[in-house]
Each structure stands twice: as C-alpha cells, then as structure tokens.
Amino acid sequence: xxxxxxxxxxxxxxxxxxxxxxxxxxxxxxxxxxxxxxxxxxxxxxxxxxxxxxxxxxxxxxxxxxxxxxxxxxxxxxxxxxxxxxxxxxxxxxxxxxxxxxxxxxxxxxxxxxxxxxxxxxxxxxxxxxxxxxxxxxxxxxxxxxxxxxxxxxxxxxxxxxxxxxxxxxxxxxxxxxxxxxxxxxxxxxxxxxxxxxxxxxxxxxxxxxxxxxxxxxxxxxxxxxxxxxxx
Amino acid sequence: xxxxxxxxxxxxxxxxxxxxxxxxxxxxxxxxxxxxxxxxxxxxxxxxxxxxxxxxxxxxxxxxxxxxxxxxxxxxxxxxxxxxxxxxxxxxxxxxxxxxxxxxxxxxxxxxxxxxxxxxxxxxxxxxxxxxxxxxxxxxxxxxxxxxxxxxxxxxxxxxxxxxxxxxxxxxxxxxxxxxxxxxxxxxxxxxxxxxxxxxxxxxxxxxxxxxxxxxxxxxxxxxxxxxxxxxxxxxxxxxxxxxxxxxxxxxxxxxxxxxxxxxxxxxxxxxxxxxxxxxxxxxxxxxxxxxxxxxxxxxxxxxxxxxxxxxxxxxxxxxxxxxxxxxxxxxxxxxxxxxxxxxxxxxxxxxxxxxxxxxxxxxxxxxxxxxxxxxxxxxxxxxxxxxxxxxxxxxxxxxxxxxxxxxxxxxxxxxxxxx
Numbered sequence: 001x002x003x004x005x006x007x008x009x010x011x012x013x014x015x016x017x018x019x020x021x022x023x024x025x026x027x028x029x030x031x032x033x034x035x036x037x038x039x040x041x042x043x044x045x046x047x048x049x050x051x052x053x054x055x056x057x058x059x060x061x062x063x064x065x066x067x068x069x070x071x072x073x074x075x076x077x078x079x080x081x082x083x084x085x086x087x088x089x090x091x092x093x094x095x096x097x098x099x100x101x102x103x104x105x106x107x108x109x110x111x112x113x114x115x116x117x118x119x120x121x122x123x124x125x126x127x128x129x130x131x132x133x134x135x136x137x138x139x140x141x142x143x144x145x146x147x148x149x150x151x152x153x154x155x156x157x158x159x160x161x162x163x164x165x166x167x168x169x170x171x172x173x174x175x176x177x178x179x180x181x182x183x184x185x186x187x188x189x190x191x192x193x194x195x196x197x198x199x200x201x202x203x204x205x206x207x208x209x210x211x212x213x214x215x216x217x218x219x220x221x222x223x224x225x226x227x228x229x230x231x232x
Numbered sequence: 233x234x235x236x237x238x239x240x241x242x243x244x245x246x247x248x249x250x251x252x253x254x255x256x257x258x259x260x261x262x263x264x265x266x267x268x269x270x271x272x273x274x275x276x277x278x279x280x281x282x283x284x285x286x287x288x289x290x291x292x293x294x295x296x297x298x299x300x301x302x303x304x305x306x307x308x309x310x311x312x313x314x315x316x317x318x319x320x321x322x323x324x325x326x327x328x329x330x331x332x333x334x335x336x337x338x339x340x341x342x343x344x345x346x347x348x349x350x351x352x353x354x355x356x357x358x359x360x361x362x363x364x365x366x367x368x369x370x371x372x373x374x375x376x377x378x379x380x381x382x383x384x385x386x387x388x389x390x391x392x393x394x395x396x397x398x399x400x401x402x403x404x405x406x407x408x409x410x411x412x413x414x415x416x417x418x419x420x421x422x423x424x425x426x427x428x429x430x431x432x433x434x435x436x437x438x439x440x441x442x443x444x445x446x447x448x449x450x451x452x453x454x455x456x457x458x459x460x461x462x463x464x465x466x467x468x469x470x471x472x473x474x475x476x477x478x479x480x481x482x483x484x485x486x487x488x489x490x491x492x493x494x495x496x497x498x499x500x501x502x503x504x505x506x507x508x509x510x511x512x513x514x515x516x517x518x519x520x521x522x523x524x525x526x527x528x529x530x531x532x533x534x535x536x537x538x539x540x541x542x543x544x545x546x547x548x549x550x551x552x553x554x555x556x557x558x559x560x561x562x563x564x565x566x567x568x569x570x571x572x573x574x575x576x577x578x579x580x581x582x583x584x585x586x587x588x589x590x591x592x593x594x595x596x597x598x599x600x601x602x603x604x605x606x607x608x609x610x611x612x613x614x615x616x617x618x619x620x621x622x623x624x625x626x627x628x629x630x631x632x633x634x635x636x637x638x639x640x641x642x643x644x645x646x647x648x649x650x651x652x
Contacts, residue, residue, distance in 0.1 A: 052557075073562065080560025093555055095245030096238075107234045108560030161559065 001169060001201040002026040002049060006058035009048060017227040018044050019055075024224060026217075028168075031192060031202040033212055036221030042205045045221070046173055049203065050083060051075040063168055080109040084162030084200075086172040091158035092146045098136075101146060102127035102160045105167075112165025123164075130160035133197075134190050151178045152187070159191055166198040173205050181210070188214055235565065239572040242552075246545065253541045254581050260527075260534030261585025261624060266592060267527045268617050269608060271520055277607045278304075278512070281425045282476075282505050284356030285331075286485050289313075289321065289492055290474035292499040296515065299508035302333060302474040304426050305343040309335050312471035317497050321477070324491065326484040329354045331476040334438050334469065337397050337409070342383045344397055344431045346438030346472070352378075354478055357425045367391050368418035371433060374440050374460055374467060377414045378432040381422035382601070389416050397431070397441060409441040424607040436467040443467075477502075531624060535631050538577060542570065542635040546642065553643045567640040574632020578625050586613075586621070 004024040010017050018041045026032045036042045047053040049060055051067045060067045063082055067075060084105065092101045103123045106113035116126045131141045134156040140149075149157065155175055162170050172191070176184040188204075188211055195202045204215065212218040243250050282288075282303050290298045291311035300306040315332075322330040331354055334346030345351075349370045352363050368391045371378055379389055389395065394413045414433060422428055440460055459466045479485060485504060492502035553566050561569075590610070597608040613621075 076560075076562040080562075085558040087558065091555060093552060095241045104556075104559040107238075108562075108565070112560075 001028040001030070001063065002203065003061040004049075004058070005061075007048065007055050007060060008057045009044060009053065009055050019048065019225060020227040021045075021058075021224055022226070024219070026201060026203060028201055029196075029199055031195065031214075031216045032204065033215035033218040034203065034205045034221055034224075035207065035209060035212060035218060036205065036225075037207050040221045041225055041227065042207075042221060043173060045225075046171055046203075046205060050085070050171060051079050077109075080105065081111040082168050084164075084167040084170045086155075086158050086162040086170065086175045088174040089151060089154065089178040091161075092149075092154055094147055096146065098131075098141050098144060098146055098149070098157055099124055099127050101157055102131065102164055104161060106165050109165065112167060115165045126164060127160060130163055130194065131157065133194055134160050136160070152183050155179065155187060156190070159187075159194070163194050163198060163200070166200065168200055170195055170200050170202045171205075172202065174207070175204075176206065176211065177208065184208070184211060185214070235568055236572055239569045240576060242569070243573055243576055249541055249545070250577060253537050254577055254584065256537050257534040257577065257581035257628075258584035258588060260530045261582055261621070262588040262592065264527050264531050264620055264624070265586065265589040265613070265617050267523050268614065268620060269589075269593065271524070272614050272616070273608050274516070274606065275513070276609075277424065279509060280358045282356075283358060284354075284360050284478065285476040285505055286479045286482060287477040287489060287492070287502045288474060288505055288508070289477060289500055289502045292501045295501070295503040295508040296512050298474065298501060298503055299505065299512065301335065302476075303505070305335070305345075305430070309473045311499075312473055313475075313500060314471055314498060315469045317495070317500065318472055318475050320497070321475075321492060321495070321500075324488065326480050326488060327477055328480045329478040331355055332435065332469070332472040333474050333476070334435055334471075335473045337399055337438065337441070339383075339395060339397050339431045340387060342380070342429050342431050344377075344433060344438070346433055346435045346469075348435060351432060355427075355476070357423050357427065361423070363423065363427065364421045366419045366421045368416070371417055371437070372462075373417075374434060374436045374462055375412060375414045376417040376434070377437065378418035378420060379416055380428040380430040380432075381420055382428035383431055384416075384419045389419075391416050391419065395431075397433075412441050424601075434462065435469040435472070436462050436464075439467040439469055534581075535624075535627055538574060538628065539631045539634060542574060542632065543638070546635055546639055549639075550642060550646060553639060554646055557643050557646075563640050563643045566643045567636045570636035570639050571629070571632050574636070575629060578628030578632070581628075582621055582625060 002025070004021050006023070007019055007021045008017055009019040034042065034045075044053065048055055049062065051060075051062075051070070055068065062078075065078070067078075070078060092098075093104065096104070106116060106123055113123065116123055119126065121129065128138055128141055132138065136153060136156045140153065146154070146157070155178070159175070162172070175191075176187055179187055191202070192214070288298060288302050290302055290309075291313055293310040297307060297310065301309045318330065318332050321327065329350060331347060331351050333351075335343060337344040337346075352365075352370045356362055365378075366381065368378070377395065383389070393416045395416060396413050397409045399409065414437065420427065443459065443466065461467070477488070479488060489502045489504070492500050556566060556569075557563075593608055593610055597610060600606040600608055
C-alpha cells in the first residue's frame with residue numbers, strides 16, 4: 001500500500017535532513033503503528049506520504065503509484081480520492097453541521113461519493129451509519145452543533161469523515177492524544193473495526209507507546225529515520 | 233455548487249464582523265451614488281430652469297448673481313432698472329418678446345414675481361416647454377395672482393382664495409401688505425423649476441401694494457378706488473428688477489448683448505443664460521470635484537475595510553483551511569472560496585447600498601425641492617452610476633483576490649497541519 005524508498009527531506013538546502021528513511025513498506029489491510037516523540041519528524045513524514053510535501057530525493061509509492069511522478073493537481077486529486085485523514089483535535093469545520101462535516105470528503109472527491117452511492121445508501125445515510133458504528137448516536141448526530149461536542153465525540157466524527165467513501169489509506173496523526181486513557185483504547189478499537197470493515201490500511205502515528213500492542217505492526221520512527229531528531 | 237454554499241456558511245459563522253463590514257461598504261456605495269445623483273440632478277435641474285430665453289438683462293452685477301436672482305430667485309436683486317429702459321430695449325429691432333420681472337416681495341417664504349401676462353406666453357423651461365395652467369387662467373386684474381404648483385400644493389390654496397403678500401423675501405415678515413389682499417385666479421402645472429415656487433402677480437399689483445410706501449415702510453396713503461385699476465396712471469410701473477428677452481434669430485444675440493451693455497441711459501448688463509450657467513458650473517465644479525474625491529476616499533475606505541476583515545480573518549482560519557485541505561480541497565478551492573466570500577460581501581453591500589440610496593433620496597427629495605428648489609429625480613440609475621457600481625464590484629473582487637492569494641499560498645505551505 002505504501003512503499004518508501006530512500007526518502008530524504010529537509011526544509012532548507014543548507015539544513016540537516018529531517019527525514020532520511022532508507023525503506024519502509026506498509027502492506028494492504030495492515031494496521032501500522034508509527035511511534036515517535038514530538039520533533040521526530042512525524043508530521044513531516046505524513047505530509048510526505050500525503051503528497052503535500054515533495055521529497056528532495058527518493059520515492060513514495062501509494063497504491064502502487066509514485067507520488068513524485070504526479071503533477072501537483074494530480075496529487076491533490078489522488079489524495080482526495082484515496083486517503084482519509086484524521087488529526088489530533090479541532091478536526092471539524094465549525095460552521096458546518098455534524099453530518100455536513102462527515103460528508104465533506106465526498107464533496108471534493110467524485111470517487112468517494114460514488115463509492116458511497118454504490119452501496120445503495122445516500123451520503124447522509126452512510127454518514128449516520130458510520131457515526132453509529134463509531135458510537136455517535138443519531139440523536140447526537142442530527143441535533144448537536146459541532147461546537148457543542150466533547151473532544152471524544154469530535155474525534156469520532158472526524159474518524160467517520162476519514163472513513164466515508166472507503167479511501168484505501170487512512171492516515172491518523174495523534175488522534176487519541178486529546179482523549180483520556182480509557183477512551184483511547186476504545187476509540188482505537190472502534191477505528192479498527194471500521195478500517196477492517198472497509199478493508200482499508202491504517203497508518204497511525206502517535207507518541208503514546210501504550211497503544212502499540214493493539215496494532216498489526218509497530219515501528220519506532222527513531223529506528224526508521226536516520227536523520228537526527230530535532231532538539232536531540 | 234458546493235463551494236458557494238460553503239463560503240456562505242463560513243460568512244454566516246462570522247456574522248458580526250461580516251455584517252459590520254457590509255454596512256460600512258454599503259454606506260460608501262450609498263454615498264457614492266448620492267453624490268453622483270446630486271451632481272447630475274443639480275446640472276439638469278439648473279439647466280432646465282430656463283430655456284428659449286436668449287438674454288437676461290438686469291442692473292450691473294456679475295452674470296452669475298444676475299442669473300441666480302432673476303431665474304432661481306436666490307440671493308438679493310441688484311439695482312432696479314427703469315421701465316422706460318425696458319420699453320426702449322423691447323422695441324429694438326430683432327427683439328421678439330420681453331418679460332419684465334419685479335422681485336422684492338414674498339408670501340410665506342415664496343417669492344412674489346411681478347410681471348406681465350407675456351410671462352405665461354413666452355417663458356419656457358426644460359426642453360422649450362411652455363407654462364400651462366392646471367386651473368384658472370392668467371391674472372387680469374390688479375389684485376389677482378397665479379400660483380406655482382408647489383405653492384398651491386404646500387399651502388393648500390385653491391382658486392378664489394385670498395392671499396396677503398409680505399414685504400421682503402423672508403419666510404417670516406413683519407411688514408405685511410394686509411390692506412390689499414390678492415385673489416388666486418390661476419394655478420400652474422408643475423415644472424420642477426423655480427416657477428413652481430413662485431407667486432406671480434401683475435406689475436400693477438406690485439405697484440399697488442407699495443402705493444404710499446416710502447423707504448420700505450408703510451405710510452398712511454391717500455389711495456382711492458380709481459387708483460386701483462390696471463389702467464390707473466398711479467399703478468404704471470416705473471422700475472423693474474430684470475427682464476428676459478427672446479430674439480427673432482439667435483444670430484442677433486451677441487449684437488444685442490453688446491448694444492445693451494453699451495446702453496447710455498443707465499448701466500445695464502445682458503447675459504446669455506447658457507453662458508451664465510456655464511460660469512456657475514465652473515464655480516460649483518471645484519466643490520463638486522472635492523466632493524467626488526471625498527466620496528472616492530470613502531469608497532476606498534470601505535473596500536479597505538473588506539480587505540482588513542478578510543486578511544485578519546485568514547490567520548484564525550488557517551486551521552479551517554487545513555481541515556478543508558485534508559478532506560480533499562485543493563489550494564484552488566481555497567482560493568475560490570475566499571474570492572466568493574468577498575464577492576458575496578461586495579454584492580450584498582451593493583444591493584443594500586442601492587436600497588439605502590433610494591431610501592435617502594426618497595427622504596431628501598422633498599426637502600431639497602422645498603428649501604433649495606433642487607429637484608432630485610427618483611428614477612433609474614444614471615449611466616455613470618451603473619459604471620460606478622460596476623467599478624466598485626470589480627475593485628471589490630480584486631481586493632478579495634489579495635487575501636485569497638495569501639490563503640492559497642498558506643494552504644500550499646501549511647499542508648494539512650498547521651503549526652500554531
């Protein structure tokens with residue numbers, strides 16, 4: 001699903017490498033846990049895999065397609081079609097309703113919209129179904145404003161949004177760090193269920209080693225990245 | 233279809249800021265339109281006041297003051313000129329008609345004009361339109377008068393009503409000619425010129441109410457009933473304030489003007505109404521340009537406000553943009569989103585501004601007409617105003633591009649994560 005080959009990246013020419021990863025492969029359907037402390041280049045790596053940053057050398061292949069070979073616009077479209085993102089917090093657009101937030105990716109990706117419609121459900125029905133599976137009941141989903149949700153609920157809504165339209169790759173950047181420890185494991189389990197149900201691949205990044213055991217595979221970024229850690 | 237919806241919702245989310253900006257832009261639009269309307273209407277209203285008259289003749293003064301008091305009834309008349317002078321010039325070859333006017337009295341703030349029935353025959357306004365009677369007819373007797381449309385409407389006078397004239401031109405007068413009331417015999421159709429605000433009487437009428445007056449004060453007079461007829465020698469005019477002349481051919485205008493200016497009997501001045509108006513514009517033009525400049529500054533400030541709001545909002549909205557990017561919005565989407573926001577604000581401001589403009593026009597028009605004889609037209613927008621609106625929206629959109637471009641750059645640089 002994701003193949004990294006001799007990936008190097010730095011912010012400015014005369015600076016040290018921030019990312020220097022010789023090789024990394026994430027298999028399709030795998031739940032992959034990348035553990036790294038802050039400043040280890042996690043976010044940078046995710047931006048590279050998401051095709052937002054361009055590597056200085058090396059290549060990243062997602063779904064067998066080389067990101068460096070694509071044009072800017074093509075990469076944007078590719079990301080919109082095939083990758084679902086989930087961030088730490090403040091993931092939701094405050095002026096949209098809860099359901100509109102979940103459906104948002106289908107507005108920008110025809111492919112994800114068609115994926116939903118192919119199941120015979122409307123976008124709203126699919127959003128409600130995903131929210132239900134992630135533990136957000138219909139009463140909350142329909143009535144509450146986004147700004148009235150707890151952090152835990154917000155993350156579930158964000159997860160539903162990442163999953164809608166069945167993108168092949170889900171990238172999660174510290175989605176649990178704002179949750180308390182009981183809620184974390186529960187959240188990750190729910191996320192797994194849905195990722196597996198849509199046979200997606202999960203790339204999960206966190207600094208929290210406690211979650212490592214839940215995943216198919218765990219790799220420490222420190223071990224992977226030859227570049228010196230910032231501030232280390 | 234989705235992006236306009238999204239930008240609309242985003243705007244609604246920031247109601248207060250957006251609303252304040254909207255109001256300030258709308259007001260600058262209103263001001264812009266209003267200044268232009270007044271500018272245009274001032275010109276047309278002034279130019280429409282007199283037409284078909286080739287020369288205006290009065291005592292020596294500037295051409296602008298002569299025009300102002302004789303046509304617009306603004307300011308105070310200069311020296312009177314002798315009746316014999318008028319008769320002599322009226323008899324010059326090439327002169328087709330003459331209308332003498334005698335000013336100096338008023339009725340409840342409206343100027344009284346002493347003249348002859350030739351006024352109704354020859355005076356023209358607008359596009360060579362002649363005066364017409366709505367009711368009644370021209371005065372025939374000494375104590376008969378004709379009212380302009382506005383005077384009749386505002387003061388509620390009808391044919392047959394009795395009216396007392398006042399000495400002097402003020403709205404409140406302490407010297408009334410109450411011993412000699414006049415009867416309304418005619419009411420004119422509205423003309424949207426100073427005629428509407430005039431009270432027209434015969435020259436004999438003017439003489440009659442001043443019989444026995446000396447140095448502007450009433451003195452017990454020895455007036456008999458015989459004295460108060462149109463033919464009475466005591467009522468024949470001796471002096472008038474000014475007169476209008478119509479010529480057989482316009483080619484004679486300059487010759488006659490020179491002839492009158494060189495008149496030996498007394499100092500006279502003849503002006504061409506068009507030329508005097510032109511001079512008036514040159515005077516007013518400077519103030520006009522200054523006003524327009526101020527208005528442009530106001531419009532500029534309004535658009536600057538738009539820029540400020542959008543620009544300062546960008547930083548708070550970086551996360552919002554990053555979220556949109558993470559769900560698949562391309563940088564171009566972000567750009568379009570912001571352009572749409574400024575387009576919405578500009579468009580709504582224009583609509584509100586135009587509505588406010590008509591509202592103020594509606595409030596202002598009667599006041600200006602009453603107090604200044606200035607007629608605002610309550611109709612469609614002038615072409616120049618359309619251009620202003622067009623330019624305003626174009627500049628509004630261009631202003632919107634600045635923050636949109638920055639948001640575009642930001643979203644390229646920030647990617648999906650915002651470092652705050």
